[in-house]
Amino acid sequence: MKKVLFFLVVVIAAAGAYFYINPNEFSRLKQWAGFEKASPTKTIRIATEGAYPPFNYIDATGQLKGFEIDLAQALCQKMQATCEIVTQDWDGLIPALLAKKFDVIMAGMSITQERLQRVDFSDKYLNTPSRFVAKKGSDFEISASGLAGKRVGVQRATIHENFLRKLFPQAEIVLYDTLDNSFLDLIGGRVDLILADSVAVNDGFLKTTNGQNYAFIGPSYTEPKDILGNGVGAAMRKGETELLKSFNEAIKAIRADGTYKTINDRYFDFDVFGQ
Amino acid sequence: MDFQLVWQYFPDLLNGAWLTIELVALSLFVGFFLAFICGLAALSRYHLLRYLAQSYMFIFRGSPLLIQIYLIYYGSSQISWIKDSFLWAILSQAYWCALIALTLNTAAYTAEIVRGAIRNIPQGAIEAGKSFGMSRWLLFRRITLPQTLRLMIPAYSNEVIQMLHASALVGAITLMDLTATAQNLISRTYASYSFYLAIAVIYLVTTYVISGIFRLLERRLYRHLRLNEA
Incomplete structure (x- = not known):
């Protein structure tokens, strides 16, 4: 009996510690159990490679950084969406997108005919030789x-x-x-x-x-x-027309209002948007 | 499951499978002899020999194979005296790096199997040999060696199968083995399910053949233990 009790305490303590460290998981648990309604502002999950400086990389302190990360955050702000940025190996990006592990890829991925057969791309947001x-x-x-x-x-x-x-x-x-x-x-x-x-x-x-x-x-x-290809765009699952439209509008908007230039100048001394 | 796609790239997969089998077979062959030397050394009367063999086994069994592969491949290219020596002719090639890593790894695990088998030989058999006045070499050749081989089989067949599966790691250093070939095809066609399933079947069939061979070997080496089938 004592052993069972001890075991239960350990399990509860471990679960408590886990949810304390990952508050997102806890709210997901509450949503799952029906205690909490899913938040009305949509969350867009964006995946990147994290091994492609200066576009996306992990710095010495373990933080995800780079031009595309800043760009993603600016786009999300324009779209008034909360964004979660995750990393995924290059090989697994499109398969995991199709498996709905995340909604968007921003990982220096060029818009090519081959990829367009599987996914949709936003308008290009950069183009470098x-x-x-x-x-x-x-x-x-x-x-x-x-x-x-x-x-x-x-x-x-x-x-x-x-x-x-x-x-x-x-x-x-x-x-x-x-x-x-x-x-x-x-x-x-x-x-x-x-x-x-x-x-x-x-x-x-x-x-x-x-x-x-x-x-x-x-x-x-x-x-x-x-x-x-025709430059680098954000890849999405086919049929997500709403998402695609809001990305294209947001890209246009940050190009127009100078946000793009501000981010661009943090990393480059030329315009990576290309012609 | 897209059979047509898998069929279209099947020759590529077979090429990859061949490299996998080649690497595993060669490393097992060389590793087996190394393992015998090492396993005997681990039971030696001499402290130094025993110490050397045991530390080798400890290091290679105590660290992940992937790290060993990385150390030999990327490590060697960063040490200047290796790059300036004749060793670079071998270590500059991913194939040899993989072969060396796999061989050293399997030798360490097999050495442990050899050591265990030797210690499990019935003392009576050895004492009987001694009482016949056999020399140490004759005792080894007639009693220790055959008994060791026999006692090793079950554990060693496991090791062979695990090596086949562990060899999937060599893709990390640009070699196009079965797994790396599939990964490359997947990143071109995005048909992950089809290709992973296809190579799983290829690994499965290979594993089946290997365990079949060991079963035959076991039947032969343990035939004295079977009841007479008269």
Whole structure:
């Protein structure tokens, strides 16, 4: 009997501690039990990768930061919605969106035909070119034949992977789960070049002490549009027309009232919105 | 479940499965010999040998395989004396890093199985051998070794199956094994359910074959314990 009592006390104490740490869960429990009505202001759950500086990343103190995080908060303010921002690995973003784990993806995801078959995109909220990066002073000839047999690192399932496969089919393509891991192997010498978003490379690598011996090589790519997409937008499940409409309006609104520029200037010295 | 999609990419999955089987088979083969040396060393009369073997087993059984893979792959590329030595020719390749990590890991676990099996050999058998005046080598070859192999089987078949499943971790260092191939296909087609189910079936079939082999082996090695089927 004593043991049962002790066990019960432990369980209750653990549950109490859990709900004390996660008050959101407690209100969900109350809603579930019928003690509390779901709050009328809708909550939009936005997912990001958290490994793509300066757009979205986790800083030294463990806080989620970045241009897209600030942008998401500004958009939510415009939409008068409460937002919850969560992180999810790149590979799992679209599957988890479809599984309704969250409602929106803002993770530097380009608007491509391939993805449009599965999800809807808002209007673009940024557009930056792609570039190769290699060790300073390396003299790779950036052409289909020039990169034949060279090891090129790229984040998997990105526009950059598709771009490499189509335009540089003779290169030896090495796929990474995150961009950071590809930088590690570039430093380690396991790959010769990396193809990625120019801004992500610049802020996430070239500006850091790790990247000081590396530089862009070759031209900036924004074409062909059918591979590199039409900029980055917020992805949503198909059929969520209300949500889509409010996002598009909010994007227009923050472009017009200067909120976008304020956030832009925190991170960049040029307009990442593109043409 | 989208069978057509899975069928379309089935050759890719088979390629991945082949890499998985290759890595597991090679690491188990080398790991088995290492494990025997290590398991015997752990029971040695010499303090130093015993201490070395036991610390090796402790380290590799005490840390996650994923961390070992990361340490060997990313760690080696950050140590300059490794990068300047002949070792870099091997460690620069993800394949060899994975093979080394898997081998060292399975050897540590198998060494523990070997050690346990040797300690469980009936003392009477060893004493009988000694009373026949067998030399230490002959005693090992005729009694210790065959008994150890026999006693190891149930535990070792577990280890083999666990290695097959643990090998899914090598995808973390750019190798396109079965799991990584599926993940890559999923991130292109978003058909997570179909592909995860498909590779689960492939793992299942492989596991079934492995346990079948061990069952046959067991039947053969334990045939003296069966009643006469006359």
